[in-house]
Structures are given as structure tokens and as C-alpha cells.
Amino acid sequence: MQPLFIVLEGIDKAGKTTQAEGLKQYLINQGDSAIISSEPTEGVIGQLIRNAMQNEIFLMKNKAKFDQQMAYLFAADRHYHLYNEVDGVYKLIQQDDCHVIATRYYFSSLAYNSNNQEEFNFVYGLNQRFPNPDLVVYLDIPLEIALSRLENAVYKEVYETKDKLQQVKDNYDKIFQSYDGQILTIDGNNSIEQIQQEIITYLEKQFS
Template sequence: MEKKLFIVFEGIDSSGKSTQADLLKDYFVTVGEQAVISSEPTSGIIGNLIRQALKQRIIFSRDRNLFDRQMAYLFAADRHDHLYNDIDGVFKLIENNYHVISTRYYFSSLAYNCDTVEQFEFIKKLNDSFPNPDITVYIDIPIEVSLARLQERSLQEIYETKTKLTKVREKYQQIFSEYKEKVIVLDGTQDKHRIHQQIIEFVHTNFT
């Protein structure tokens, strides 16, 4: 493939994003292409701060609206570093002939960090300057499936509740029903290899 791609996986918690990102990376390597997984939150300073907040080891505010706004700012700052830093930023890696695969991007901020129209517009404006990925893969699963998978984890993060995930899933469905760029929406309850094959077919249909 002449063009090196920036591919983003989105979906509610435990939808299979990481599994499919790993499978796609392995596929690229198998066919002789360089690929790397570079996800959000990143492993940088701001990304680590976000991870601690999600685990509730850091509490910015007991007010959920203020907390969500703080997280939106942090995610935007981390996203800017993710894209543009000169060491392992997305565009630096693409320049070095890597396909870059990310689990989560600005769609996650739009889905997770707002509950009202006003909050949505604020976060949209905060992320407006970030470029769209070449391909977005949205993996959709029922809330009950997500919660069942999350029970296998030893630590639950702040957004991993039935009420929150229900709202997040609804926002994702709205976002991708209106999104005009290249996106594939997949049923995450399918066999993981079937999902992977659909992703490969979509990539080749659009970029070879």
C-alpha cells in the first residue's frame, strides 16, 4: 500500500477494540507493511494523568459536570501530543512509513465527556482542529455484553456503569449515523476472526 493509514477503533468499553487493533497490526506485518498501535489515552505524561483519573486515584472534582469538562481538556491536550509530537506522534510514525492504529480518538470525547447539547458543542469545538482518520472502525455491542465482559476486570473505571454506557452507546450511534468520512460499523458480538476479515476487506476496498 502506497498510503500509510491512520486507523481508529471506537466503541464502548469491552467492545473488542484492542483485540481487533492487535489483529490488524499483525495482518499488516504479515503482508510486509510496518504498523504500530498508538492508542488514547497515550502513555505520555498527560495520558497517564487521565488514566489515574479514570481509575479515581485522582479526583479533580466531585461535580460530574466539572469533572467531565476537565477530562475533555486533558483528552484534547493528550490528543494534540499524540498526533504531533516529534518522537512517536501519529504523523511522525506515518512519515516513517508506519500504519498507525489507535483505539479511541476524538469520537470518544464526544461520546463520553458530555451529557447535554451545550456540552457536546463545547467538546466538538475543542476537537474541531484535529484531522479525521483515514478509516474509523466502530464496533457496536449491547450494553449487557459490555457489562458482562467488564465483570471480568479487577478494577472498574469511573465511566463503566450501565447508565453511563447506555448514554455513550446512544451518542456513538448518533455520531456515526451523521459522520461523512470513511467508517465501518460492525456487530461486535460476531466471532473475532469474522470481524477482522470485514475490516481487512474494508481497508482493501478503500485503499488498494
């Protein structure tokens, strides 16, 4: 299988990290190299984003301006994620012959940092030059399931509220209804094993 850039998307607690780990292990078991490279990154801008998301710093008290500033920061961090010459996505794929699995990409910015059409257009403009991944796996789970899983979370982030996650879910539905790239939508309420097998079956059919 040629080296792929695979992105897992979904609202908080959809199971992205679990499925990324399972997919990585599957690819390694097939004799390929694979790495998980998520957003925000571990770079300087990524660390700033993490601190802001966990309320450790306050960039803006106004929610609309906060979302706008986060969109700028995520776009800058995303550029680093793709193109830095140490462990950037395209360095790993093109030079190291390695699959890259990311939990979140520009779809998350569109979903989380847009509260109306004008803001959606703004975020889209910041991200329109970033290339599509080879495959998006969208884990679609009911809001109630996400909220129940968040009850046991050690850390709560600023976007992890019922109203915000409903808006995010609506945005994801809108984004992927018109997305023209390669996408696999999965019922995230299925078992971990079922979801993993759906992803593997799709990969083997489309990319082998």
C-alpha cells in the same frame, strides 16, 4: 497500501484492543510497518488521565465538571498524540512510513464527555481542528454484552456503569449517523475472526 491512520471506536469491552492487535499483525504479515498508538497516551497528560479514570486521583467531585475537565485533558493529550516529534501519529506516518492504529480518538471524547447538547458542542469545539483519520472502525455491541464482560475486569474505571455506557452508546449512534468521513460499522457481537475478516476485506477494497 499507503500508510494509514486507523481508529477503532466503541463502548468499553467492545473488542477494540483485540481487533487492533489482529489488524497490526495482518498489516505486518503483508510486509508493512504498523504500530498501535492508543489514547490516552503514555505521556504526562495521558498518565494523569489514566489515574483519574481509575479513581486514583480526584480532579472534580461534580460529575459535569469532571467530564469538562477530562475533555480539556484529552484534547491536550490528543494534540501530543498526533504531533509530538518522537512517536506522534503524523511523524510515524509521514517519516517512518508506518500504519498507525489507535483505540479511541476524538469520537470518544464526544461520546464520553457529553451529557447534553450544550456539552456536546463544547467538546466538539475543543476537537474540531483535529483531522479525521483515514478510517474509523466502530465496533457496535449491545450494552448487556459490554456489562457482562466488565464483570470480569480487574480494574473498573469511573465511566464503566450501566447508565453511563448507555448514554455513551447513544452518543456514538448520534456521532456516526452524521459523520462524513470513512467509517466501517461492525456488529461487535460477531466472532473475533469474523470481525477481523470484515476489517481486512474493507481495507483491501478501499485502500489497496
